[in-house]
Amino acid sequence: MSISLTDRLQSELQGLRDSGLLIHPRVxxxxxxxxSRIAGQDVINLASNNYLGFADHPVIKERAAAYLRDWGAGAGAVRTIAGTMQIHEDFEEQLARFKHTGSALVLHSGFTTNQGVLGTVLKEGDVVISDELNHASIIDGLRLTKATKKIYKHADMDDLERALRENDTDGLKLVVTDGVFSMDGDIAPLDRIVAVARRYGAVTYVDDAHGSGVLGEAGRGTVHHFGFDQEDDVIQVGTLSKAWGVVGGYAAGHADLRELLINRARPYLFSTAQPPAVVGALSAAIDLVQEDPSFMKRLWDNTHYFKAEIERLGFDHLGSETPITPVIFGEASAAFEASRMLLDRGIFAVGLGFPTVPKDLARIRNIITAEHTREDLDQALAAYAEVGRELGVIR
Structure with missing residues (x-):
């Protein structure tokens, strides 16, 4: 006799409870x-991906409101039927200019972008070699392809070269990496990755979710940071949430990439186009970061200050190179307790444990933004000092 839906749901939920992995999102x-405000308490928010402070910026909200008034609440159809408005085309041209690429296409999220682009570019007989710490959306996107899949050790160029050497093909070879790794905050060594890939005739594919709006001139991203933004053998994808403060995903690169994705990328073909307000907000965000360099300056000034002070207190941040600043507590129970204790002190920062991160490297992941003040960071650091000493993580 088959299991009932009720039994299946309750069994799965109980398993999550028993393992301590059942999620209850903060509201x-x-x-x-x-x-921000959580459960009636005003908090300093170190948990958000809102790197540039754009999620509630008045200029961006004003542009969104104008597009809402002029173009309506929704697009009304998928892009390939009747959902492509002039504002969609205009923004994609704006994004391609910003990224210095031959073309750009917007999809609904960074997650679906990986599914759409990998599913379109890769075919049976191709070989794809992926960093072991790549994001879940890359892993899921690759599962949808018929390409041969191989993994290389994180940021290990010798292992990448081994994988390329041992897996030749008459098809396409693709090396896939995050631009910035979301748990540790390290930057992919893209200069070395591209060099190795080129020796074996491979294309490099960069998911820049946490690099776009953070690295490169005016936040143009990891690919620009390393000087590969105008190269046809480098594909960059990413999200339009995080630093850009709104929602969506993008693919940018070779001039022909956009046209092929329009014809083959399933998330694009079968999803209603983005609402006008979203397009307006994104257009304003790209304008704003280029017009006012103070956003990037504050982001990096704050990042350097917080990292230096966390290190001075005696915490391990794994040598993070970006605003993503992990603070290591070791055991998951300690990280979760530290998160609770910080919230009691007005600091909202989320604990992460296995299987999201390795068992002995449970942590609180902090994301520093351009909107934080020095007083905010000092208050957070003082709370960290108290909590770290109470839990015996620092002296």
Whole structure:
């Protein structure tokens, strides 16, 4: 006799409870900013991906409102039927200019972008070699392809070269990496990755979810940071949430990439186009970061200060190179308790344990933003000092 839906749901949920992995998301009672409100408490928010403070920025909201008034609440159809408005085309041209690429296409999220692009570019007989710490959306996107899949050790160029050497093909060879790794905050060594890939005739594919809006001139991203933005053998994808403060995904690169994705990428073909307000907000965000360099300056000034002070207190941040700043507590129970203790002190920062991160490297992941003040960071550091000493992580 088959299992009932009720039994299946309850069994799965109980398994999550027993393993301590059942998620109960915190609910924000105010806009997502450096200062937010949770359960009636005002907190300094170190958990958000809102790197540039754009999620509630008045200029971006004003442009979104104008597009809403002028173009309506929704697009009304998929892009290939009747959902492509002039504003969609205009924004994609704006994005391609910003990224210095031959073309750009917008999809609904960074997650679906990986599914759409990998599913379109890769075919049976191709070989794809992926960093072992790549994001779940890359892993899921690759599962949908018929390409031969291989893994190389994280940022290990010798292992990447081994994998390329041992897996030749008459088809396409693709090396896939995050631009910035979301748990450790390290930057992919893209200069070395591209060099190795080129020796074996491979294309490099970069998921820049946490690099776009963070690295490169005016936040053009990891590919620009390393000087590969105008190269046809480098594909960059990413999200339009995080630093850009809104929602969506993009693919940018070779001039022909956009046209092929329009014809083959299933998330694009079978999803209603983005609402006008989203397009307006994104257009404003790209304009704003280029017009005002202070956003990038504050982001990196704050990042350097927080990292230096966390290290001075005696915490391990794994040598993070970006605003993503992990603070290691070791055991998951300690990281979760530290997160609770920080919230009691007005600091919202989320604990992460296995299987999201290795068992002995449970942590709190902090994301520093341009919107934080020095006073915010000092208050957070003081709370970290108290919590770390109470839990015996630092002296």
């Amino acid at each position: 924000l009672e105010s806009p997502n900013r450096a200062h």
